[in-house]
Amino acid sequence: MTQVGASQKLACVIDGESLMNDGSALVIFLLLQKIVEGEAVTVGGAIAQFCLLAVVGMVLGIAFGAATSWLLDNIFRDPTLTTIVTLMSAYASYYTADRLVGASGLLAVVCNGFAMSLIGGRQIALRAEEAMHGFWGVLEWGANTILFVWVGIVLAIVLPPSHEETVITDQPIHLVPSDAGYVVVLYIWLQVG
Structure with a gap:
């Protein structure tokens, strides 16, 4: 965004909105997945599951952000430690919410x-901020x-219909080693375009 002249603040707002959309879509997907898998889901159960996934996930994230901000307030101008603390905070908040609590x-x-951007920004030294x-x-x-790349590989394996012959080419539908070369050529053409 900033490469085309947009302000850093606008880029952050758009990135944040995109991440919240992704998180919200995942919560809704997980709720609907239970219905598709045949589980009996009541309205009250769906609301409780939504609160666990969304609200508890957000509260845990804010708590980890506040705790990390406090830690950064006690680290003096060390870019390496600042980066490690923010990485561990992101991982720990994900693991705690997803694996230990069952939230998003x-x-x-x-x-x-x-939370880090609201609270912790003032605690990060300029030198540490650039490195981070x-x-x-x-x-x-x-x-x-x-x-x-992983999504592309999975879709290529999952989507083709069981190696049936196509009407147009009379060739089996499956990936062959030359397809990897076509992907590289396609990537180069997309970059040129």
Whole structure:
């Protein structure tokens, strides 16, 4: 966003809105998944499950963000420690919410970040902030790349219909090694475009 002249504040608002949409969509997906799997879900049970997933996840995220802000207030200008504390806070908030409590880990991490930006921004020294932004930028890029490659691989394995012959080409529908080359060529053309 900032590369095209938009302000940093606008970029943060759009990123935050996108993350909240993703977290909310995941909560709704998990609720509907139970219905699709044939579980008997009552209105009261759905509301309780929504509160557990959404509200408890958000509260845990805010609590972790506040605790991390307090920790950063006691770390003096150490970029490495600041980065490690923020990484551990993100992981711990996700793990606690998702694995230990059964709430939305994604919403916990998003709210952790929101709380950190509201409370913790003042505690991070400028030198530490630059190092931390660099680290999180690389981590974000790597995670996005792995996620989309993984989704592509899974969809390529799951979606083709059981190697039946197509009407158009009379060729079986499945991936062959040359498809990897076509993906590389497609990627290069998309970058050129």
